[in-house]
Amino acid sequence: MxxxxxxxxxxxxxxxxxxxxxxxxxxxxxxxxxxxxxxxxxxxxxxxxxxxxxxxxxxxxxxxxxxxxxxxxxxxxxxxxxxxxxxxxxxxxxxxxxxxxxxxxxxxxxxxxxxxxxxxxxxxxxxxxxxxxxxxxxxxxxxxxxxxxxxxxxxxFDADIHRPVSPQEAGPDYERFDLVFAGAFEKERCDSINALAEAGFSVVVYGDAHARWSSGRLHSRATLREPRFAHLYTRALHHGKIALCFLRKLNRDRITQRTMEIAAMGRPMLAEKTDEHDVHFVDGSEYQGFSSNSELIAKAREMLDDDERRAAIGRHALARCRSSGYxxxxxxxxxxxxxxxxxxxxxxxxxxxxxxxx
CATH class of the missing domain: 3.40.50.2000 (Glycogen Phosphorylase B;)
Structure with a gap:
């Protein structure tokens, strides 16, 4: 053909x-x-x-x-x-x-x-x-x-790009932050990140539309960096202990490409809970779902307090990607x-x- x-x-x-x-x-x-x-x-x-x-x-x-x-x-x-x-x-x-x-x-x-x-x-x-x-x-x-x-x-996900990397490959910022997010600005996303920062968590944002993130909207305790692509994007997602997965409200998202990419990297994922997320990954063992900012903060604290469980979520997500043909x-x-x-x-x-x- x-x-x-x-x-x-x-x-x-x-x-x-x-x-x-x-x-x-x-x-x-x-x-x-x-x-x-x-x-x-x-x-x-x-x-x-x-x-x-x-x-x-x-x-x-x-x-x-x-x-x-x-x-x-x-x-x-x-x-x-x-x-x-x-x-x-x-x-x-x-x-x-x-x-x-x-x-x-x-x-x-x-x-x-x-x-x-x-x-x-x-x-x-x-x-x-x-x-x-x-x-x-x-x-x-x-x-x-x-x-x-x-x-x-x-x-x-692309198996060559979206994969677990070592601390050496990720660089000196490997898991330096509590949470990491990569993606476009939306007010709801910014509000959630600000709530995490206000609660005392360290958050790094790799954001396109850089000016929209920085023009007085993002909390001063959140770190803003330029977007990363391909293999640099994968390294960036290893800079937080937890990877955030927000859905784009403008596109009526119930699942997103980033869902698969984060999971394929073996990163512990904290994502908005939806029916489609739950079809693809088991909440509590292959990802952690949240439905409000208060729940987001509570789930982030639980994951950060339990290193073994957090690492297991990442491993199980990676295994699910491979076994389910994503x-x-x-x-x-x-x-x-x-x-x-x-x-x-x-x-x-x-x-x-x-x-x-x-």
Whole structure:
């Protein structure tokens, strides 16, 4: 199978991890086509931000042209578009004329949220042969919007990047802090971290949107550092005795990619308690759940007071990741099987597959 993959193929991007996993599957010939500039967290112009607010993002990298040119040159059987919001319907029609048999879309976002669903993507929803989402609640929403074949995929970790590291590899800050968090600013997250700092815990935050974390919002006793990516991100998550896992309210998260990454590193995880967290990890033995800031503080204190139990939570989480098939390689195999199933199918009847991978 020749597969043309359009995604952010830069170090630290989960789309690169998915592409590399596809490339390791026997029988898959991968052709990568990058959507970005190669810089994670690159600055976006004011004009582009305004266009995105209006849900009409600009194809400033000419991805539609690049996709057609690559398909003309390579003649792939399958095209996978990873989370681009600018691919037009006429581009998809052209790809079909060029012999592409399966058009697949992957999104890790709450794709039906207004902040994620561009008008261009919304118009194309009925045109995809397979549509992969990681959000359980998006399955029915996508089907109602006309998507013919929705496949629910679980979140994943990259076994090469997300792994336990030694104190020597993590550096002098190994478990220097009580708690560590890496991620974007949200008011609820900041409030929780401030509550921990006020309670006397030491917390380090590796935060994108650095100015939002620092502009008078984050408690003075919390340490703020620039974001880390790929292997540096893994080392950073070892700088706290406990790794915090907050969910993004804007995206209606019930589980997140960070959930899998923290667990795969063998870090003791203190995460917001949800039904989907509880499906993937056992509360109390594979992660520790909390539902309020007071419970967060109490659970953090319990974990810090019991070194043996804290370490066991990390070990059990890592074992669960490995035994339950949460890796990028396992997820890629599941996606390829869904694509192969579509290729084998002679009918094009509307179907919705809810394949909950736990």
């Amino acid at each position: 020749k597969l043309l993959y359009l995604g952010e193929l830069m170090l630290g991007a989960t789309s690169l991890q998915r592409a590399e996993a596809f490339g390791r599957i026997p029988g898959v010939e991968l052709i990568g086509l990058a959507t970005g500039t190669g810089v994670v967290g690159r600055r976006i112009s004011l004009y582009n931000r305004l266009r995105w607010k209006l849900r009409w993002p600009i194809d400033d990298l000419r991805l539609n042209e690049s996709l057609v040119a690559a398909a003309s040159r390579e003649r792939p059987e399958v095209v996978v578009v990873d989370n681009s919001k600018v691919i037009r319907r006429d581009t998809l029609a052209t790809l079909r004329r060029l012999g592409v048999r399966c058009l697949a879309y992957y999104t890790p976002d709450d794709v039906m949220g207004r902040h994620n669903l561009s008008w261009t993507l919304k118009a194309s929803l009925p045109d995809w042969d397979v549509f992969f989402t990681t959000k359980t609640f998006n399955v029915a929403e996508l089907a109602a919007a006309g998507v013919r074949n929705v496949v629910l995929m679980g979140k994943a 890796s990028s390689d396992e997820r890629a195999l599941q996606m390829i099987e869904a694509i192969r199933s579509n290729l084998r199918s002679s009918a094009n009847a509307p179907t919705v597959h809810s394949l909950v991978q736990v």
